[in-house]
Amino acid sequence: MSLTFAIIAAIVLTGAIGLSVLRKTVHCVLSLTIVFFGLAMLYIRLDAPFLGFALVLIYVSAVTILILFTVLLTRNREIETDVSPYSRGSIAGLIVGGSVFAGLIWMIYRAPLSRGITELESPASVKSLGERLMTEYVLPLEVIALLLTAAMIGAVIVAMKDPG
Amino acid sequence: MDSLSDYLLLSALLFSLGLCVTLVRRHAILVLIGIELMLNAANLNFIAFWRFGPNPEALDGLLFVLFSLAVAAAEAAVGLALILAVYRRYSVTDVENIDELKG
């Protein structure tokens, strides 16, 4: 483990822990953006700069802003003030999360992982990514486009005010 | 250079934290954020496996992440619209108070 990785991992984990313990929802969303920044840095470190910046573009500027708008449109006073932000079954939730983590760790250390890394001549080029997207993966691309359109229309209709 | 297991460890931690957030927090938006966190942990795994895998020229892991980003965006939009609609109807965002269907 190198120092850079350790720093970035610390950033990601700080954000993730922040969003699970902070009380105010807006603070949680802001610490979610820290997680995304860390993840984007990891993507860039893993020679995928296009995806790293796409992550920032999609998540930090679109999804987070959407979430923040929703937070502001749904003021919930009882959660913001004195009632505990955690649900009644939180102990059970923690146990489930912890056991999932234990299981994952067990699997990671059991798995025959290749320790080496294949050297790349250059980071994944956008051009080859686009070529693959337009030849081999053209059907998934179309399906995703359809899905996004359907989701957008659906979201608008669901969130629209009732005429009555 | 860091090894594959470091990335897997980090993403396992992120996934479990996301799961905990989803299960533990009361606010519906935070439940959604937990799901986003889990999705991103999976994305990190895809990229790590692509990079450390035997054939990084194939770009399959990257393309999968690209599609997953799009699906996550769609999911967030629809989920937030649902939360907004529920709030308009019952004026709650607390997942424990949305219990109309409870027998």
Next chain:
Amino acid sequence: MEVLLLSIKEQLVALFPAVLQPLAGHLLSITPVLGVFAGCFALTTVLERKALGRIQNRFGPNRVGPAGLLQPVADGLKMIFKEDIVPLKADRTVHFLAPVLLATTALLVFSVIPFGQAPDGRHLVPVDLEVGLIFFFAVGSLAELAVFMAGWSSRNKYAMLGAMRAIAQMISYEAPMLLSVLTVVLISGSLSLVDIVGTQAGGFWHWHVLTPWGAAAFLLFLTAALAESNRSPFDIPEAESEIIAGHMIEYSGFKYALFFLAEYLGLFAMTSLAVTLFLGGFHPPIPQLAFVPGPIWFFGKFVVIIAFFIWIRGTLPRLRMDQLLQLAWKFMLPMAVVLLIVAAAWHRISLTWGPVFGWLFCSPPVIMAYLMLGRGGAGKKGGPRVYRYVN
């Protein structure tokens, strides 16, 4: 000049120990960019105030220094020594982080813009990223987050309203802006700004602005850039007469100065991108003029666009919110999609038959789209304002 700058940098980097050399190299690339654009900021504020004064038939600042040129120094000193007031109910951490984030992102975007090229092919660019354009927009879009943080943390209804207006406007105009930029990406086949500038070398007839789609995309881009940087006529997020200063209302002293700086730097970034994408960047208009260094050409084009923006600000009145959103979604977005298709057609036609046929086949659809969308956009609401209580 480019060779001189690059060799000065190399000489200076060589003075550092080997461990620190990459760091020193980056620092040395950053410092001139910071200095030059901060200087531009100071000059532009005074020029803008003077030009606006002339347009409005008054003098503008003319007391400090020769012809009022030292006005920004006086303003800066005043800002720094002002008391920094944070509202009692404000969220102190977020309130502090918002201007910092905004200024950081406004400065970061300059790191992918090429300012010149040495004869041996090296570029005068802080970082040559393969995905430079995506970087530009990813970092640029962080401004939305900073504006939200500023508006939310101030605990002030005017700040919140201004922030919401600003974010709605930024998101609306980001879509047509990205689409109009995509036309250039489509033609030059690269996301790296260095490559995009490279395709426009060798005279003004190679510039992207001199094609039917390029001219239209350039105008769309300039409009969207005005809206993105919250400038008049799209300045409703901080309309002084309605909501005082929008998300900046609870900021004072140096933090307010940071907001002001970030706003102008955002405008400069958009202008630099427009110069790079459409106006050939640092390339001279005719190859015979290549003895004049690239940065001079770059900043010449830059100043022309900034002057155009100042002129617009002095001339056009502020839009209403509904007009603003209608312009973005009903006119600019479809227009940009049409331009994307036209650019693809241009690529095929001008490669096979030459640019004359390209003009012949590609300009009618652009004009048609403009006429139809312009007519359609100016429906009942978007038309001239009806003064119900006056007439």
